[in-house]
Amino acid sequence: MEKSVIFRDRQELQAADLNNTQAWGDEARRHLVTDALTSERQFTGLTVSARSATELEIAVGRLYDGPTGKVYALDAAQVHSVFAMLPLQDQKWVAVSVFGVEEDTDIQPRDMLIDLQTREVEPEAVAMQRRRVATVHIAQGLESPTPERPEPPTGYTLIAHVRLSPTGVQEVVLAEGRRLPNLQRVDARVRTAEGWILAAEPRIAHIMSDIAGLASDLATRASLEHVSQLGVDMAKLKERMEIPDDYVFYGSDHFLDADESDPAHAGYSADTFEGIRPAIAAQQTGALSLLNPMDPEARTSAAGLMLPAYEEVTRLRMETRAGELAINQYQYQTLNAVQKTLSRERVRTGETLTYCTNSAFWKSGVYDPVTGILRRGDEVWTVDPADQARANIDHQFLRVTRMWVDRWEEPYWDMVTTNYVVQGSVLAQTVLMAQTGWLISVEIFVTSADAAGGLTVLVTEAALGQPDMEKVLSRATLAPGAVTAGWLKVALPDPLLVEAGKRYAVALVTGAGHRVGFTEGTEYTQGILMYTQDGAYFTQAAERDLMLRLNFARFVSPRAVVQMQPLQLAGGVQELDMLYDSAVPAGCRLVWEYQTGGLWRPVTPDTAPAFGGAALVPLRAVFIGTQDLMPAVRPGNAQVTVRRRGTTFVHVSSDRVLGTPSKNIRVRLLLEDFGTDVAQTVDCRLIVGGVTVAATTNRDEVVDGRSRWREFRFTLAANTGAYRIRIDGAGVTGAHPWHVAERYDLAL
Known part of the structure; x- marks a missing residue:
């Protein structure tokens, strides 16, 4: 209190004194309200x-x-x-x-x-x-x-x-x-905000570094002048090839596939993948599996997708009930749905996997990189011609010496799909995702359930603001009797990776009399409640949302290590080739590590392979991310191959048929990582009418420190209308790997 009345013994007490005790106290409280509250x-x-x-x-x-x-x-x-x-x-x-x-x-x-x-x-x-x-x-x-x-x-x-x-x-x-x-509630909110700031501030502060890094990268991008110079250099290169004006045939092979090879030839012994390499001496293929099925570091879904250990948290809640809807009040119809699958990644490492410059032709549009690289087992599928451009964009690959990675950028693709038919009335809720994460389950508020009918829940893409039945990402089916009143939790067969800024739809399909609740307002989902009529979507109400909860994974730790079954190959492992379904969101990493010599060695571009000829190699997966986002992998249908190669190869081409017979043939080979070691040898011969013909002369032209052109010139005794090319190589070892990257031949 700012002022107070002083009372003394035997002092006269007046009414003003008593009134002042109240007035001055009230004045102090009013100041407190004005100044502090x-x-x-x-x-x-x-x-x-x-x-x-x-x-x-x-x-x-x-x-x-x-x-x-x-x-x-x-x-x-x-x-x-x-x-x-x-x-x-x-x-x-x-x-x-x-x-x-x-x-x-x-x-x-x-x-x-x-x-x-x-x-x-x-x-x-x-x-x-x-x-x-x-x-x-x-x-x-x-x-x-x-x-x-x-x-x-x-x-x-x-x-x-x-x-x-x-x-x-x-x-x-x-x-x-x-x-x-209320001050207590304000204090609780401030504590929550401070906790978020404490966790988010380092990430937000790091954005400045990211922006600086982007600016630095942009400064190194090629300008229009650089592209013009490349055109000039390409013209010079064509001139340097010295193709005579009077040639009658010209052909080439970049050895990305076996289209121009003849594996059925009796002497054939080679592999053609990004160059000619020695054939496989020993190989074993299997699937990935956990060393301990009860590993606490991993959690595997009902359909086999493995994530690091997590708990479910609800990120989106629409719980205030404003009314209810009967799903089957809308038209009963039959819909054809196409379900996309998790995309793939392939990792290859080994002593003889030298980098080949012709891998750039995967992006040229001439070859189909998806079919050639990400096919598994005996699958038969091709990329639609309309999607060829997207295949070349979305397929990202890394090629460094002894480490190759092929990855599909989109987490879900339509190269391998599942077609099925759903029947019933359709009620769908679209949602704009504000945060990337793994969707584990969906909860729907059922006001009344029909025990005689089931329910199908679909999660689809909604790029145009409405569900796309040709881009179904997940499907869960509840049998009759499994639908109960109240909050109905529908677990997805696999956790579903949803990305921030994209629209998705949760569609309910049933012919039964289930009734579901709805809320008023769409500010949380930024979506709408829709139904189908004659195959078209219509808005149920502009200010309604389905009563919905979306449950996501919150991971126990931002780093998890999961032990897998070891790799085995009698005689020793030289190469590791892994092809699996996976999703690695931005900011996350999935790193494979193997153990030799008592050390865990990561399969990364900056770590050279060191299998050391071990016949039994322990393997583990390292998941790196955040508590909200982690990579995922499906071990059950993975294709894991360990192999060992020979040290020599013999490659025989398919028939080269000439329009005009000729007896002067030239063959140019691009040799990469080919040294002067006496054990490293290469020879080229022609097969004419079943007879092998040696080159008359040959010459070398060094391109750079690891590449050289070797030209073989043949002068035949008589004109020929067809021939094959045989290439023999030796001395391809883990210590001195080399390969034939390209071949050009012409007839004069």
Whole structure:
């Protein structure tokens, strides 16, 4: 208290002294309200609710008048009738507000001294209490089909808007913005915000470094002048090839596949994948599997997708029920659905996997990199010609010496799909995902269930704002009797990776009489509730959302290590080739590690392979990400191959048929990592009419430190209309690997 009255023994006490004890205390409290709590007019309590169709009830509460610091109270709940305010035909809004008044109450008879000497008194009725009372006021708006909300009079504090119709109260909207915050709740919110800031600040601060890195990368990008110079260099290269004007045949092979090879030839012994390499001497293929099926570091879904250990948390909640819908009130129809599958990644490492420059032809559009590289087992599938361009864009590959990675950028692809038919009425909710994560399950509020019917739940892409049945990402089917009233949790067969900024749809398909709840407003999902009619989608209501919960994975640790079954190959492992379904979101990594010599060695571009000829090699997967996002892999249908290669190769081409017979043939081979070691040898011969013909002369042309062209010239005894090319190589070892990258031949 800023001021106080001083009392002393045997001192005269006047009424002003007693009044000052109250007035000065009240003044200090008013300063506290104005200085520390609020400088505006705010309230606590005073909740407005509809007691009946024509009555409003205002709960007890207090009005804090910030400009004066006074506090006015409503000590008992009040009921106000709005019967006389009801509109005749349309609707209207009324504004419920409060204002403060001071009133003297508690009238009591008290003796008043009228004669000091005779001490004569006279009774008088006086007020003994002064109260600050919060008084309720209701202001009416204009009746209209689209009424406007009225404002309270100047100096009054709004506590609620109430929408009226001819039948009574329709809606009460509380003025939460005028409510005085509670310090304890504010403290809890601040603590939560500080915790988030503590966790997010390092990531946000790192954005500056990322931006700087992007700027640095952009500075190194090729300019138009560089591209023009490349065109000039390409013209020079064509001229340098020295193709004579009188040639009658010209051919080439980049050895990306066996289209121009003859593996059926008796002497053939080679592999053609990004160059000619020695054939496989020993090989073993199997699947991935956990070393310990009960490994606490891993969690495998019902359909076999493996993620690091996680718990489920709800990220999106739409729980306020505003009504219900019967799914089968809409048209029963038959839909053809196409379910996409998790895309693939291939990792290859080994001593003899030298980098080949012709791998760039995977991006040339001439070859199909997806079919050639990401095919598994005896699958027969091709990329649609309309998708060839996307295949060249989405397929990303890394080629460094002894480490090759092929990855499909999209987490789900339509190269391998599952077609099926769904029948029933369709009710769908679209959702704009605000955060990337693994969707584990979907919860739907069922107000009443039909025990005789099942339910199919589909999660689809919704790029155009409506479900796309040709891009189904997940499907869960509940049998009759499995659908129960209340919050129905539908676990997806596999956790589903959804990406921030993309739209998805949750579609309910059934012919049964299930009824589901809906909420009002779409601010959380930024989507709409839709149904199908004759194969087209229509909006059920612009301001409705399905009552929905989306449960995501929250991982126990941002790094997890999962032990897998070891690799085995009698005689020793030289190469590892892994092809598996996976999804590695941005900012995450899936790293494979193997153990030799007591050390765990990662399969990464900067780590050279060191199998050391071991016949049994322990293997593990390292998942790196965040507690919200991690990579995933499907071990069950993975194709894991360990192999060992020979040190020599013999490659025989398919028939080269000439339009005009010739006897002067030239063959140019691009040799990469070919050294001067006497054990490294290469020879080229022609097979003409079953007879092998040696080259007349040959010459070398060094291109750079690891590449050279070797040209073989043949002068035959007579003209020929066809020939084959045989290439023999030796000395291909783990210590000195080399390969034939390209071959050009021409007939003069």
